[in-house]
Amino acid sequence: MSKILMKGNEAIAEAAIRSGCRLYFAYPITPQSELIEYMAKMMPKVKGTFIQAESEVAAINMVYGAAGSGKRVMTSSSSPGISLKMEGLSYIAGAELPCVVVNVQRGGPGLGDIQPAQGDYFQATKGGGHGDYRLIVLAPSSVQEFADMASEAFDLADKYRNPVMILADGMLGQMMEPVEFKPAKTDAELQELANQHLSWCICPNEDGAKKHHHEINSLELDPQVLEQHVLGLLKKYAEIQKNEIRYETYNISDENEVLCVAWGTASRVVKSAINEVQKQGKSVGLIRPIRVWPYPYEAIKQVIGKNVKKVYVFELNSGQMVEDVKIAVEGKVPVDFWGKVGGVVFTPAEIKEKLEECF
Amino acid sequence: MTTEMICAGFGGQGVLTIGKFIAQAAMQEGKNVSWLPSYGPEMRGGTANVSTVVSTEPIASPIVSFPDVLVALNQPSIDKFAPSIRPGGLLIYNTNMCPRGCKREDITKIAVPMNDIASEIGSMIVLNMVATGVVIGKTDIIKYETLEGNLTSFMQEKNPDLLTKNLAAIKRGIEIAKQYT
Amino acid sequence: MEIIAKRPEALTKEPFHYCPGCMHGVAHRLIAEAIDENGLINQIAGVAPVGCAVFAYKYFNCDMAEAAHGRAPAVATGIKRARPDMHIFTYQGDGDLAAIGTAEIVHSANRGEKISVFFVNNAIYGMTGGQMAPTTLPNMKTTTSPYGRNVDDIGYPIRMCELLATLVAPYYIERVSLLSPADIIRAKKAVNKAIRYNKENRGFTFIEFISTCPTNWGYEPEQARQWAKENMLPFFKLGVYRDKGEGVE
Numbered sequence: 001m002s003k004i005l006m007k008g009n010e011a012i013a014e015a016a017i018r019s020g021c022r023l024y025f026a027y028p029i030t031p032q033s034e035l036i037e038y039m040a041k042m043m044p045k046v047k048g049t050f051i052q053a054e055s056e057v058a059a060i061n062m063v064y065g066a067a068g069s070g071k072r073v074m075t076s077s078s079s080p081g082i083s084l085k086m087e088g089l090s091y092i093a094g095a096e097l098p099c100v101v102v103n104v105q106r107g108g109p110g111l112g113d114i115q116p117a118q119g120d121y122f123q124a125t126k127g128g129g130h131g132d133y134r135l136i137v138l139a140p141s142s143v144q145e146f147a148d149m150a151s152e153a154f155d156l157a158d159k160y161r162n163p164v165m166i167l168a169d170g171m172l173g174q175m176m177e178p179v180e181f182k183p184a185k186t187d188a189e190l191q192e193l194a195n196q197h198l199s200w201c202i203c204p205n206e207d208g209a210k211k212h213h214h215e216i217n218s219l220e221l222d223p224q225v226l227e228q229h230v231l232g233l234l235k236k237y238a239e240i241q242k243n244e245i246r247y248e249t250y251n252i253s254d255e256n257e258v259l260c261v262a263w264g265t266a267s268r269v270v271k272s273a274i275n276e277v278q279k280q281g282k283s284v285g286l287i288r289p290i291r292v293w294p295y296p297y298e299a300i301k302q303v304i305g306k307n308v309k310k311v312y313v314f315e316l317n318s319g320q321m322v323e324d325v326k327i328a329v330e331g332k333v334p335v336d337f338w339g340k341v342g343g344v345v346f347t348p349a350e351i352k353e354k355l356e357e358c359f
Numbered sequence: 360m361t362t363e364m365i366c367a368g369f370g371g372q373g374v375l376t377i378g379k380f381i382a383q384a385a386m387q388e389g390k391n392v393s394w395l396p397s398y399g400p401e402m403r404g405g406t407a408n409v410s411t412v413v414s415t416e417p418i419a420s421p422i423v424s425f426p427d428v429l430v431a432l433n434q435p436s437i438d439k440f441a442p443s444i445r446p447g448g449l450l451i452y453n454t455n456m457c458p459r460g461c462k463r464e465d466i467t468k469i470a471v472p473m474n475d476i477a478s479e480i481g482s483m484i485v486l487n488m489v490a491t492g493v494v495i496g497k498t499d500i501i502k503y504e505t506l507e508g509n510l511t512s513f514m515q516e517k518n519p520d521l522l523t524k525n526l527a528a529i530k531r532g533i534e535i536a537k538q539y540t
Numbered sequence: 541m542e543i544i545a546k547r548p549e550a551l552t553k554e555p556f557h558y559c560p561g562c563m564h565g566v567a568h569r570l571i572a573e574a575i576d577e578n579g580l581i582n583q584i585a586g587v588a589p590v591g592c593a594v595f596a597y598k599y600f601n602c603d604m605a606e607a608a609h610g611r612a613p614a615v616a617t618g619i620k621r622a623r624p625d626m627h628i629f630t631y632q633g634d635g636d637l638a639a640i641g642t643a644e645i646v647h648s649a650n651r652g653e654k655i656s657v658f659f660v661n662n663a664i665y666g667m668t669g670g671q672m673a674p675t676t677l678p679n680m681k682t683t684t685s686p687y688g689r690n691v692d693d694i695g696y697p698i699r700m701c702e703l704l705a706t707l708v709a710p711y712y713i714e715r716v717s718l719l720s721p722a723d724i725i726r727a728k729k730a731v732n733k734a735i736r737y738n739k740e741n742r743g744f745t746f747i748e749f750i751s752t753c754p755t756n757w758g759y760e761p762e763q764a765r766q767w768a769k770e771n772m773l774p775f776f777k778l779g780v781y782r783d784k785g786e787g788v789e
Contacts, residue, residue: 005383005392023622031398049621053614054647061611061644065587065618068605073622091608114399175421176379176394178386202603202619204626205582213552215597216605271419347424 003178008143008168009034011179012102013042015150016074018184020193021100022048023073025062027055029081030114031170032104036076056081060088060101067097068216070201072154072193076102078170079120080111083128089163090129094218096233098157098197100150101135102166104173107343115343116170116265121320124167125293132230134237136164136244137293139264143177145290151182158196160240167292169316171265171345237294246290247299250274255283256305258358261325262314263289265345270314273351282359283307292321300328308333310358314351315339360415362500363423365440366490367408368432368453373487377430378409380491383509384501385413393421406435413500428498430490432473437461451493453486469493469539476531482521485528492532497539503529548572550581552601561754561761563718564593567660570728571629572600574735584627585619587612591633592666610641613648616655627738629656635665638674638698645700649744652709656738658731659700662751663772670756674698677771682756697775701748705781711743713781717750717773719765737785750776 006014013035016024024039036052043050049066053059059075066073077085082103092099105120107113122128124137136156140146146168153164185193205211220226248267251274252259262270267288274284287303289296304311311329313322313336322337329335338354340346364381366374375396382392396409410423425445431437431452437460441450446465454460455474471493477486495503507526514522547553550572558564575584581602588596590609597604607615612630620628637645637659645657664682665671671684675697679688689697701715712734716727727749734745750772752764759767780788 003386005379005386005394023618025618051617051621051651054643057611058614058617058644058647061608061614062618062621064607064611065605065615065620066622067618068615069619069622071622073618087608088611095606170398171395171421174396174398176382177418177421178392202585202605202623202626204623205602211582211601212603213601214603216603217597219594219606269420269422275419345422347422348420349424 003180005176006143006179007034007174007176008146008172009104009174010038011143011147012150012166012168013038015147015181016100016154017042017046017048018181019072019151019154020185020190021072021074021150021154022046023066023071024049024075025051025053025059025066025073026075026077027053027059027081029078031106031173032076032078032102034173035102035104056084057087060085060092063099064088064092064095064097067092067099068095068202070194070197070203074100074102076104078104078106078114079108079117082120082123086123086129089135090131090133091218092163093129093133093135093233094131095216096161097163097216098154098161099163100153100157100166101163102168105167105169107341113343114170116172116316116345117341117343118169118264118266118316118320119341120167121292121315121317124165125295133233134162134240134293136160136162136240137167137291138164139167139290139292140172141264141267141288143172143175144179146172147179147181156244158193160236162236162240167264169265170343241294244291245294245296245299247296248288248290249303250286250288251278251283252285252287252303252305253283254305255307256285257282257307257309258284258355259304259308259311260284260286260314261288261300261311261321262286263292263321266314266316269346269348270351272348273355276348276352277355282355284355289321295324297324297328300325301330301332304329304333311335312354312358313337314346314354316345317341362413362428362498363426364411364413364428364430364494364500365408365423365426366411366430367406367436367440370407372432373484374407374430374432375409377487377491377494378411380506380509381413381494381501382411384505387505387509388501390415391418393418395421406433408436408440428494430494432456432486432490434459449497451490451497453490467497467539469497469536471532471535477528480524480527480531482524485524488525488528489532492529493536494532495529496533496536503533548576550575550601551599554598556599557595558592559755561752561764562592563662563749563751564660566718566724567658567749567751568596568599570724570731571631571658571735573728574732575602577732578735578739580627580735580739583625584629585623587616587619587628587630589630589632589636591636593631593633593660594667596631610636610639611644612636612641613644613653613655613657617648617651617653620653620655629658629735629738631658632660633666634659634661634663634673634675638700646704646707649704649710649746650707652711652743654738654741654743656734656745657747659746659748660751661700661748661776662753663697664753664756666753666756670753675776677775699776701746701781704746709744710746710782711784712737712745714746714783715748715750715776715778715781717768717778719750719752719769733785742785748776750778
């Protein structure tokens, strides 16, 4: 398979279809509209379902129904629309349903603007909806990674029966980069996927006398019973934290005097700046969480080299992931933060200047 | 080897396409590429710009702060981006729509009456291909043959006349660029 | 001994939790009988609402999803699209369907989703303790309209059958009542027809039941039925609003 030059929004849609997603429900919003448009065009060609829902609220509840039927299903939106999906996501997490949600973030709060931002980190990783639940959150930094995360997200969702969010941004959605797709699922693989959840999902009764009665539900009025349910969820989340942490290290060495932490689009700008300051003989490393929940607390602690004087966090928000970095660093070295808000993306030159100030 | 390029102009002048054709061809020639457009309401008749990076190395940031090459199809694009061209860099601009031009002396400037050339060729929509030709003629960012092959497979059946005009526009651009070497 | 009536197969053994005189049990039974009579027990799934019928997922002996408040038609859409060979119904009350879920019901009807919606209208919020519903009658007192529903302030009750009948796509829309044995027999026929149309994948079918809430209205069950006949039926007219199967457009 050769490389194709493609927008992130289209690449994630194509990759989702190749991963066996045949149901997609969404509502248009900038800067993710190419995603919904791609699905509108391609789903009929694979005999899949595309519905432009009346709202993001309806779309996420269609996802709830389809996920409850055991099928691979996806929705996507951008920040304000993701807020509307939070009710549904809480129900989906509570009912333990597998699904994939793509957030092509834009500047906020409120309507904000339509430029790239990372202001939904707290919403994605700390809750957003009500109650004790977690999303698995994948944070791509290139179009290729965005596309690769489709199959990863569906596999994680199926494995843990948990909603998975791909937390991208307007830049990754709108940018074109070469992308190489994995082969599409074969009919045999699709059949296997279709049957993997029959023990609990909504499906025709073919059990004869042992007729099943599956309930897709997040309600339990007896606090003792609900407690047990939530404890079960927590056990699952602990398992996810044990197995599913992913991060990338860049230019990490014992010479590092500054350790940067950045995710998604921001991490790319930081890499450019590191390349520049490296030419001046200044050693700066980067650790990039590829998944922002579960979070690589231990890894960050481990890569702080003996010469590191400062951990520097760069985000396209007012300082959200930096709180997790502080937890990871445990006060061993100072943690500093610099970011841009409102959909303004910092430049390599600006980060370079910030890094130079550290020496 | 990395070339960072910004193409800018009014919406509808086809600046995004310049970047896209170059990125596409460079990718086929085995380079790493990124193409990052401005987007949103400004695309509807306002100014549009696209950052294109072509590199033999993996591309860290797709955001271009200091372009090696600026293609400016109108004066506001020069005003906005020309000050940040790297010293020794290249400015290609459309004299028909850039009355004030650019005062910098530390860069190479190629001034081309792109509207005039496009109308000579017989279609204003090939204006952006004149600019593309200049980029190809002046830099080694992509080979002409790669682009010709792409345009041919893309347009030959649907609109052979437009293909001929596009290729003519690119060739004119290349010729003009050669005068500057 | 001859058995002339038994529990429908489409109901589980779980005892209903409804108040004395409540008609949800009757509505449940009518739907369950229709599922049995149409031989759909192994191919049907339902979506329960938020409201008094929130535990409907325990009562119907098929796969059931419990939806967020008002979202049942969207959830049913997701299930039906994921499992087109199955037959899907929702069961919703007036707050759920005609207030918080207005967008979902209107748009699922407008898409002509091949689902059945059973809508119980008793003019009040039951589960939360007797608050005003979108179908609460003019001047009717509830805990959130303690001086009576003031139509100049909060508007008139919404007539859902009439509203949905303005749309082109719905296949079958009928309003029935559960207020007398004769009405229940007529309601049974309507429910049966909706489930049959559903089985045949004809299109969107919608049955509204005019019902009572003795507990929150503060009446004895028989008084409640009488009050509903006198006050609800003049405003919510019974009848067929759409039946494409019988040429009623």
